[in-house]
Amino acid sequence: RAQYKKPVEELEGLAFQMELLENLPINEAVFGQSLLAMADYQEQWQAIEAAWKNSDGVALYNMVIAEPMRDFPELKPYFEKLFFERNRTMADKIVACMQTRVCFVVVGAGHLDGPAGVVELLRERGLSLTQLQ
Numbered sequence: 798r799a800q801y802k803k804p805v806e807e808l809e810g811l812a813f814q815m816e817l818l819e820n821l822p823i824n825e826a827v828f829g830q831s832l833l834a835m836a837d838y839q840e841q842w843q844a845i846e847a848a849w850k851n852s853d854g855v856a857l858y859n860m861v862i863a864e865p866m867r868d869f870p871e872l873k874p875y876f877e878k879l880f881f882e883r884n885r886t887m888a889d890k891i892v893a894c895m896q897t898r899v900c901f902v903v904v905g906a907g908h909l910d911g912p913a914g915v916v917e918l919l920r921e922r923g924l925s926l927t928q929l930q
Contacts, residue, residue: 854910
């Protein structure tokens with residue numbers, strides 16, 4: 798909820814996200830292998846949560862994106878659709894917003910870091926960013 802009657806603009810709407818998930822290609826063998834690799838998912842989720850709480854974007858990127866893509870290169874098209882394409886679109890929308898006003902932006906943590914993350918894309922577009930603790 799926006800306070801002080803500030804307008805809210807979505808980078809992505811729920812309908813877009815549902816359509817994205819609905820249209821992902823299904824490769825049961827790849828998903829089966831990757832799910833089996835998550836046998837220690839509780840430890841993995843705890844490590845991801847710890848990285849998020851510690852503002853450790855590098856560790857978060859490695860656990861959520863880099864390592865799964867390294868271990869399961871067949872998942873790269875999924876990461877392209879779920880993260881990288883969307884990151885480019887989000888960065889474009891953020892830049893457009895900032896050209897006309899001050900913007901407060903909220904995105905999922907998995908979209909922020911890494912070479913194709915929103916932070917790097919915004920830096921490539923000339924913005925100066927500072928991580929707050």
